[in-house]
Amino acid sequence: MPLKELEVRYATKRCKDYKLADGQGLYLLVRPTGSRLWRMKYRFDGKEKLLSFGRYPEVTLAQARLRRAEARLALARGEDPGPKAAAPIVSFEVAARAWHDNRASALEPSHAARILSRLERDVFPVLGQRDLKQISAAEILEMLRAVEARGALDVSRRLRQHVSQVYLFAIPQGWASHDPAAGLATLLRPKPRVRHMPRVGVGELPALVRAIHAYDGDEKPRRRAVTRDALMFTLLTWARTNETRLATWQEFEGLDGSAPIWRVPAERMKMEREHIVPLSRQTVDLLKAVRVYSPGHHVFSGDKPGSPISQNTMIYGCYRMGYRGRQTVHGFRGIASTWANEAECYRPDWIEMALAHADRDEVRGAYNSALYLTPRRRMLQQWADYVLSMIEAPQKAAAPG
Structure with a gap:
């Protein structure tokens, strides 16, 4: 199961090294000295390798998960994430997955799955590989207009909310400076009036x-x-x-x-x-x-x-x-x-x-x-x-x- 923040915060030292696993290769190494170090085990070209993401609490659980997500995307592209781990480029997809991982445990599983499915279907193909800081409000609106064009007005409004929430998650961590989706709500097409089914009084x-x-x-x-x-x-x-x-x-x-x-x-x-x-x-x-x-x-x-x-x-x-x-x-x-x-x-x-x-x-x-x-x-x-x-x-x- 994924780690909880309290588990990381109160991990105590023992007489020898031990690990707290977060999944997908990421774990917290707790040393006898009390230091807590983020590590990620992965395989590239048939060889087992190790990434170091820094020391907790300087590197938070959310930041470690972000770096894990970047490493996994690099592996999916056929690249060794090792040389880039120290200076990742924060793309929208990486930030969105980190945001989703950070809050999924508080959501009903089926609802969490629906959120990720919406992002994977409509947002990631358009904005996923873009640097968060470079995405404009006009680009987000264009993506939402494409969703509206197929008649999914409720989905378009929810996607705007999700994009905005990703930015609100990213800004305090220095991954973006502002939320370009914030002012788009009033530009989206309103949902049609509900048609009530005929009924007697x-x-x-x-x-x-x-x-x-x-x-x-x-x-x-x-x-x-x-x-x-x-x-x-x-x-x-x-x-x-x-x-x-x-x-x-x-x-x-x-x-x-x-x-x-x-x-x-x-x-x-x-x-x-x-x-x-x-x-x-x-x-x-x-x-x-x-x-x-x-x-x-x-x-x-x-x-x-x-x-x-x-x-x-x-x-x-x-x-x-x-x-x-x-x-x-x-x-x-x-x-x-x-x-x-x-x-x-x-x-x-x-x-x-x-x-x-x-x-x-x-x-x-x-x-x-x-x-x-x-x-x-x-x-x-x-x-x-x-x-x-x-x-x-x-x-x-x-x-x-």
Whole structure:
């Protein structure tokens, strides 16, 4: 595992030399005298060689990693890094990788990987080999315009942030004098306005709930049941279409206990992170009823053995209930969000977390999929009570509280 700053700072002397490895050949040599020296072992032309990067703390952990990155780039070009190790040229790629290494341990691994992938795809091919001090704002803007040209407006804005953060990391270490990306934010194309999916108002929810409960839009009884139950499950859990249709039984935990949950894996989430949904009593009852006619791998199985319902099953169900152009499956989330926000008894963070809208930027620190689980459980239970009360006594539907 990579070294931590505290390990280097408090490395104590022993009766003989010992090493603290940082990976990729870099290690800290601790001498019996107490001196701590940076070394890098590498092979060139079939021979094992050694680089000396200086003494800690004069050479920090971040600086040692920078010199390791430069040495590895030289090796990749077929050059022996030995003669150049004392006076490296700090290219953007070297600085960016050092910046990324310095903060990767504080990020969720998948998010750290996405950041590096963006840089490798769009920035390094254009600016990677350039000296940090020689890159102009116009060159960075040209690179970002190329990203915008393919319609990736969100990516272009994130790349500007990453480039700026690399410079903010480099400046205190003397690798650059200013941040040429700092003033570019206002020059980037704005993201288009969010197009909200059609949905009925909260006042029309009772009619929608009763239509789902009485759904008879398919000729085959099993198909009617799976469409009805998938729609109701989605409404009760605030899930997206693919989260529901691809749900498998192994994702559900504690259905017979007091705190049942649905653990949606990261690869199926829009934000690419695991999402935990606390399940109401009514949702658990629905799942147990579904299990009777859908015992296979998928909760909501399709007509073909081993396959889930199709992408269009639920939206066509909305059409058959008479809601074409008025209500989409994704729009269920909008109804739930409106209900929760108008109730004024649920914190916005609970609502956003229940909708899996949590900000994936690292500025919020480590992501916790179980965040606000207790208040979210209470909120979704009250939502289920509110929704299901409309079936038997729609004129007395319970208010949230």
